[in-house]
Amino acid sequence: xxxxxxxxxxxxxxLLRRAHVVLAFLTHFYAHTTIAxxxxxxxxxxxVPLLAVSDLLGLPPVLTYADTVLYNFHASAxxxxxxxxxxxPTYTLASFTNTRSEQQFYIISALCEIAxxxxxxxxxxxxxxxxLADQTALRRLTLYLKKLAVQIDxxxxxxxxxxxxxxxxxxxxxxxxxxxxGDSEGPDSLGWLFMGADDQAHAAENANRxxxxxxxxxxxxxxxxxxxHAIDIFLTVDHSPTDDEVRSVTQQPSPALHxxxxxxxIGSTEQVSESSSAxxxxxxxxxxxxxxxxxxxxxxxxxxxxxxLSTHPTPLRxxxxxxxxxxxxxxxAYDSALEALKRFREKHMRVVSLFIVQxxxxxxxxxxxxxxxxxxxxxxxxxETAVAKEAETGELRGTGGTPLFKFLKRCRDNTTKAxxxxxxxxxxxxx
Numbered sequence: 001x002x003x004x005x006x007x008x009x010x011x012x013x014x015l016l017r018r019a020h021v022v023l024a025f026l027t028h029f030y031a032h033t034t035i036a037x038x039x040x041x042x043x044x045x046x047x048v049p050l051l052a053v054s055d056l057l058g059l060p061p062v063l064t065y066a067d068t069v070l071y072n073f074h075a076s077a078x079x080x081x082x083x084x085x086x087x088x089p090t091y092t093l094a095s096f097t098n099t100r101s102e103q104q105f106y107i108i109s110a111l112c113e114i115a116x117x118x119x120x121x122x123x124x125x126x127x128x129x130x131x132l133a134d135q136t137a138l139r140r141l142t143l144y145l146k147k148l149a150v151q152i153d154x155x156x157x158x159x160x161x162x163x164x165x166x167x168x169x170x171x172x173x174x175x176x177x178x179x180x181x182g183d184s185e186g187p188d189s190l191g192w193l194f195m196g197a198d199d200q201a202h203a204a205e206n207a208n209r210x211x212x213x214x215x216x217x218x219x220x221x222x223x224x225x226x227x228x229h230a231i232d233i234f235l236t237v238d239h240s241p242t243d244d245e246v247r248s249v250t251q252q253p254s255p256a257l258h259x260x261x262x263x264x265x266i267g268s269t270e271q272v273s274e275s276s277s278a279x280x281x282x283x284x285x286x287x288x289x290x291x292x293x294x295x296x297x298x299x300x301x302x303x304x305x306x307x308x309l310s311t312h313p314t315p316l317r318x319x320x321x322x323x324x325x326x327x328x329x330x331x332x333a334y335d336s337a338l339e340a341l342k343r344f345r346e347k348h349m350r351v352v353s354l355f356i357v358q359x360x361x362x363x364x365x366x367x368x369x370x371x372x373x374x375x376x377x378x379x380x381x382x383x384e385t386a387v388a389k390e391a392e393t394g395e396l397r398g399t400g401g402t403p404l405f406k407f408l409k410r411c412r413d414n415t416t417k418a419x420x421x422x423x424x425x426x427x428x429x430x431x
Contacts, residue, residue: 001045003196006052016057017071023050024063025094028178028219031192039182039214044196051197058300061194062181062217065224066299067094069109082114089114096178097170104165105175109222111158116227119151123234123309130314138327145333149340152231156344162351169368172359181219191216222348223294226302228341233309235338236317237418239291239411317418324420335419342423345412352408 009015027050031040042050047061054061073089080087089110092103126144129137182191191214222228232239295303316334324331363369366376416423 001043003044003048006049006056009053010056016053017066019049019053020057020059021067021071021094023053024061024067025096027061028063029096032178032180039190040192041214042192042194044194047194048196051194058303060217060297061215062192062297063179063220064297065109065220065222066297068179068220069106069113069225070299072106073110084111084114097174099170099174101166101170102175105162105171108158108162108165109225112155113225113227115151115155115158119148119155119227119231122148122151123230126234126316127312127314130312130316130319133314133319138323138330142327142330142333145330145337148231149333149336152337152340152344155227156340156347159344159351160347163354166355168355168359169364171355173364173368174371176356179219179221181217182214183216183218189216190214218293218297221294221297223291224297226298226306228344229291229295229306230309231341232415233306234316235334235341235418236315237338237341237415239414321420331420335421338415338419339423342412342415345408345415349408349412 006016006019009019023046027042027046030042030046034040050061059066072093074091074093075082075087076090077087082088089107092106095102122144126141126148129141129144183189193214231237295306298306320331320334364372369376
């Protein structure tokens with residue numbers, strides 16, 4: 001097929017976003033339905049315009065959370081503002097399976113983003129009070145933090161609703177495989193090679209190294225949503241790498257994605273370099289580098305906002321600590337917001353347990369196997385059908401390429417560590 005120019009799209013942000021959605025979905029369709037060499041070779045008719053659109057948007061040339069959620073729904077009334085109560089998202093534009101489960105998976109994520117707008121408003125008002133820090137400001141800040149805890153719980157409850165609206169088997173076996181990017185197999189991944197761009201540029205380099213590797217992009221992940229990142233930064237939940245992790249990262253190729261925009265570094269002294277010319281490889285399995293990488297899968301304005309938030313001259317946590325004795329209600333409100341964030345993460349862990357961990361430990365039902373085109377023997381031994389694949393679950397990876405158990409527990413534990421007092425709630429563990 002011919003390589004189409006994108007000249008007619010460059011003047012419209014909406015058209016560029018739509019082009020990225022369409023091209024990214026088609027690229028994943030191709031990568032996961034074509035018997036191709038390893039690394040997967042993305043044809044120039046897809047890869048070249050996707051690379052061009054991605055450079056203009058500041059997104060990687062792969063399916064992202066922005067494509068599946070932020071740019072992929074319509075509300076009930078197109079001409080009215082989004083509202084959870086009166087004008088919620090009702091249907092999606094692009095889908096791999098055209099199932100209700102896939103549509104609801106995207107829509108529920110969009111509902112979380114809409115609910116998060118109130119959390120962002122409360123954070124903005126709180127930052128205004130931090131500049132003053134007088135008695136009135138501290139009282140208002142206490143109120144805003146209490147309201148923020150309520151809103152985080154609301155986001156968590158919306159997240160938990162996915163357990164009723166999405167079929168776990170359909171998600172794991174029919175939907176989730178489409179999300180995988182070039183780095184889905186972890187350190188052993190060979191990536192995706194974009195023909196017409198990578199084949200000539202890296203032929204000599206690959207020949208010298210005696211290997212043939214493509215670009216290591218991750219698929220869409222909830223970690224690419226800027227909402228929870230913003231709450232983490234505002235509440236000063238520290239996901240920065242330990243000294244051992246920093247040494248591990250410096251011994252590995254850079255984890256950054258290559259884009260044409262300024263680096264975004266949150267909660268870490270490690271700089272993330274960006275350039276558009278070469279493929280990259282994930283730097284090991286540490287969770288801190290995953291958080292850094294996910295920032296660069298976000299739309300450029302979102303990354304810019306997070307950078308602004310992370311460099312705010314009057315951060316919240318030091319002020320709360322400084323007034324913890326004289327204003328105990330402020331410290332309690334701060335901890336209540338962190339407790340709500342911990343509850344959110346544990347609700348997310350419950351979703352992961354049902355939709356990924358439990359599904360990985362059992363064979364798909366005959367209904368799912370038929371949908372996958374597999375032959376089904378109705379007389380198959382029940383014991384064999386129920387055999388768990390527990391040996392594999394220790395290496396379960398999210399579509400972002402990180403080990404699920406370690407990452408989710410680490411984020412939850414980091415949230416608890418940020419509390420000034422002691423966590424009051426129970427701890428949920430993945431089983």
